[in-house]
Amino acid sequence: MENSYLAAPDESIHYYRGISHTLYQRDIPYVLLMHVGAFNAEVLQGLLQLYRRKGFEFVTLPEAERDEFYGGATDLNLPPGSEALEEAMTTRGLIRPPRTNFAAQLDSVCR
Known part of the structure; x- marks a missing residue:
């Protein structure tokens, strides 16, 4: 079950x-939002471990929010920016890549 679970974040x-590289040519x-359970x-x-293997480093939320991507969401003097990477793709008329519907898979297992 753990391996199946980790397939989704992978x-x-x-x-x-x-998407980030398509829009901004960078990460x-x-x-990372997790629910308690x-x-x-x-x-x-x-x-x-998965995130570290993929080259991620962990920072605080205030550090992440300093990035210009979050500017419209954190600085109320700026016009609102895209709320999500997917929304930014849609706004620019770009097609989002396909994605597995893990929620549907989980729903079929848990019934």
Whole structure:
């Protein structure tokens, strides 16, 4: 189950990095949001190892928010920016890459 669970963030890394590089020719500081739960606690070590293997470094939220990508969301004097990488792709008329629907897969397992 853990390997299956870790397939989703592994694919998400490639998905969002691809979009970030299409839009900005670089990685933006990504924000990792996790929900509190027993299973998340169980797989946390594997998840952190996955991110480290992929070259990620961990910073605080205020450090990440200093990036210009988040400027419209954090500086109320600026016009609103894109709320998400996917929205920025749509705004620019770019096609998002295909993505596995892991929620549907999980739903079929948990019933």
